[in-house]
Amino acid sequence: MKVSLIQQEFKGNKKDTIKHTVDMIKRSKGELVILQELHQNEYFCKCEDTKYFDYAENFEEDVKFWAKVSKEQNIVLVASLFEKVMDGIYYNTAVVFDKGKIAGKYRKTHIPDDPGFYEKFYFTPGDEIEPIDTSIGRLGVLVCWDQWYCEPARIMALKGAEILIYPTAIGWLMCPQTRVDELCEKENTKEEKEKMLNAWLAVQRGHAVANGVYVVAVNRVGKEKDESGCLGGIEFWGNSFVFGPQGEEIVRSGFNEEIIEVDIDLKEAKEVRKIWPFFRDRRCELYECIKNRYC
Numbered sequence: 394m395k396v397s398l399i400q401q402e403f404k405g406n407k408k409d410t411i412k413h414t415v416d417m418i419k420r421s422k423g424e425l426v427i428l429q430e431l432h433q434n435e436y437f438c439k440c441e442d443t444k445y446f447d448y449a450e451n452f453e454e455d456v457k458f459w460a461k462v463s464k465e466q467n468i469v470l471v472a473s474l475f476e477k478v479m480d481g482i483y484y485n486t487a488v489v490f491d492k493g494k495i496a497g498k499y500r501k502t503h504i505p506d507d508p509g510f511y512e513k514f515y516f517t518p519g520d521e522i523e524p525i526d527t528s529i530g531r532l533g534v535l536v537c538w539d540q541w542y543c544e545p546a547r548i549m550a551l552k553g554a555e556i557l558i559y560p561t562a563i564g565w566l567m568c569p570q571t572r573v574d575e576l577c578e579k580e581n582t583k584e585e586k587e588k589m590l591n592a593w594l595a596v597q598r599g600h601a602v603a604n605g606v607y608v609v610a611v612n613r614v615g616k617e618k619d620e621s622g623c624l625g626g627i628e629f630w631g632n633s634f635v636f637g638p639q640g641e642e643i644v645r646s647g648f649n650e651e652i653i654e655v656d657i658d659l660k661e662a663k664e665v666r667k668i669w670p671f672f673r674d675r676r677c678e679l680y681e682c683i684k685n686r687y688c
Contacts, residue, residue: 394529397423398653400633400646402615403435410434411458418466421652424529427471429611429633430537430562431485434475439619439627441514449477456488456495464493469527471534473560475515476500485516487534487560489525497525501536502545509566509624512538524554530659533557533606540597540610544683550604551672555659557600561612561633563593567625590630594645602640605666607657609635614650638662639669 399417404410411433418426431437433455437445455474463470469491476486485501500519504512522545524531533554539545540559549557565586601608613629634645635655644655666672682688 394425394659395423395654395656396609396635397421397426398609398611398633398635398646398655399426399428399432400611400614400631400653401429401432401650402613403617407433415462417652418462418468418470422654423468425469425471425532426466427558427609427611428473428560429613430473430560431475432473432560432613435617436562436613436627436629438512438515439509439617439624440621441511442621445515446477446483449475449483452476452486459488460490460493460495463490467492469496469529469532471532471558471560473536478517482517483515484519485512485536486519487536487558489527489532489534491527496527496532497523499523499525499534499536501539503538503542505538509619509627510538522548522552524549524552530555535559537561537563540593540600543600543603546600546604546608550606554606555662556607556609556657557604559597559608559610561610562629563612564627564629565589567616567618567628586630590632594632594634597634598636598640598642601636601638602669603671605638605669605671606662607635607637607659614648638665 404413434448452474459472472488474486474488476484486498488498489496502519504516504518506513524533531553533549535545546557568581597608597610611633612631614631616626616628618626631646631648633653635643637643644653646653
């Protein structure tokens, strides 16, 4: 199966960004095409501002649009959209389209609240971790901050997901002349940047090994300034990747816009699990504590 990862910059407004995204999709060759987190707009969670809730008002129209793209290109498409359920309840939602039909959706369950990533202000946590069946396989779609947790990855794998997919928006803070200067100065050293990027790669590589599945992450690129002055902005670091079921790096991008394409064989993961039977040796009766905040 050929997989295409669309790694791109925000183009200044929704219309131009979507136009560019569709052009990249048309140039891609994948049966499975994956877009980055909240790909239609800027990453608006850099500060808390109620005006951004308006982005979710067009959720139904957005769903229809990407369904049409999926149908016209005859692909399975993973899109990342801002969903409004009612006033006061909004989700960071990944929608999977299978050649024009909605195969399913996943609402981000782990919501961060850090300088530059004030997502708790905007998103209600999802309450379901379920894989999505498509014509090309069972997809375990999660979103960004979910990357750092072993539990959702394991649950998806236990429920039969053949590939874990993470639409993502992560990067380094750009230093402002404001209250988070000290934090920025610490995080913006070359050494600290490398630590952060390598930690992000390492934890997801671990998901691939521990669960015997392919892991795919598609991250934003480009510098997005914060116009509110809350912070300087975010430099998204790209580095979208695919890891194989033994943690092997199959492909990894750089820091610029690109279409990353790779062929994967889902049957290979099944063979790896025969060699590394981690699921067989789990001691489920000892894991009750994992359901608690602390033990």
